[in-house]
Amino acid sequence: MRAIVMEAYGPPSVLRPEDVPAPAERAGWVTVRLTASALNWHDVLVRRGQYASPLPHVPGADGAGTLTDTGEPVVVLPSLSWGEGDAAPDGGWEILGDHRPGTYAEMVTVPAECAVPRPPGLSLAQAAALPLVGVTTFRALFSRGRLTAGESLLVLGASGGVATMAVSLAAAAGARVVVTSGDPRKIDAARELGAADWIEAARALTPRLAGFDLALDSVGRWAESVRCLTPGGRCVVLGASAAQHAPLPVRPFYFGQYELISTTMGSPRDMAGLLRFLDDHTVTPPVVDRTFPLAQAALAHEHLEAGTGFGKIVLMHD
Incomplete structure (x- = not known):
């Protein structure tokens, strides 16, 4: 599959499109075929080496797509292994794209609880922009x-x-x-x-x-x-x-x-609360500043770091 891979930490130019193996199946996890991936400032810190991500690495926390087994439209909750407590996550908690391959790819594998139904009425770009900031x-x-x-x-x-x-x-x-x-x-x-x-x-x-x-x-x-x-x-x-x-x-x-x-991120229960809130209230969809093709992830990062936009930047997968 195609993915954006960083072989080293550094400027946006380290983000390059490459062919990589598809994610392996594992019990309790599901595979999402991604149609869009949203950028977050967190991705910039990953690219710079702030979180010591293993190299080579596929960054990205946000995404929207379909489950490969059922075809159900979903968004990806990037908060992995939060645990049962609501006050704070358990010790095994991590953010998708830090130490596991992330969403700058055609497919990503996440725990089943982290693939949640895509809210109705959102475009693919808006859906991809929702999970982390939402x-x-x-x-x-x-x-x-x-x-x-x-x-x-x-x-x-x-x-x-x-x-x-x-x-x-x-x-x-x-x-x-x-x-x-x-x-x-x-x-x-x-x-x-x-x-x-x-x-x-x-x-x-x-x-x-x-x-x-x-x-x-x-x-x-x-x-x-x-x-x-x-x-x-x-x-x-x-x-x-x-x-x-x-x-x-x-x-x-x-x-x-x-x-x-x-606070930071949120649990699957917080995500469920967000989805109920969206059902019960009239909420303006996530603001999308600009979209880029997946292969232009480096340009998208340059735009993000320029700080001139308003809202989210999204990578679209053709």
Whole structure:
């Protein structure tokens, strides 16, 4: 089968199309014939060697396609071997595409619980863009962040997949959403999903200037996020794209009665919750910024790293 293989860590140019063996069958796992694969910033870190993936390696966490045995349309949940606990994954948990061959290929093998029915009404590109950001954001907002209707939400970064998904889900749940961005065009695009304008004084956009009930920080600006919260507010952190370290003044934090909540990815139960949410609410589909043929994965990575897009980038399999 055709796949995108990296023989070394490095720039996008290390991603090259090659012929590789089809995945072997194994008990309790299923094989998905992929029609589309979505990019995530996580894939860039894999390509750079952040997770010490074995070489040669096929990256990719997100995908949509059909089961090879039944033909059922599915999307791939990239959260493997989460376990039975909901507070955190078990020790054997891993992300698809880290140490196992991922979705930049014509076929991929995953545990049966990680091939879930494709939600109706989504294009192939939208379906491929859903699983990682969808389950990650659903868990961050609801399973961990406990967001409810009528609350206010601050989303840091208007353009990424998590941010655009957060705006869509939170607005559908009846929350008031404000996003941050340095690019007015991205603010305009986020507003169409249900977000209000972001201005320098974010707290001025909240009732009585009291601050936000919940902040979703996927960039690593904890101190700034906490300062935007109302007393007793929650900050869910799930990324570090802008900062690897986050100094946080201790006394203001505990006097404010704030919560700092960490999360990443999600369990099959979180994914089931997301699918029920999509059934019960009118949610804007995942925003697809641009599609590329699978063979042009290197160009797709260049576009992702340029940071000029809004929404997800998807590889289409011809």
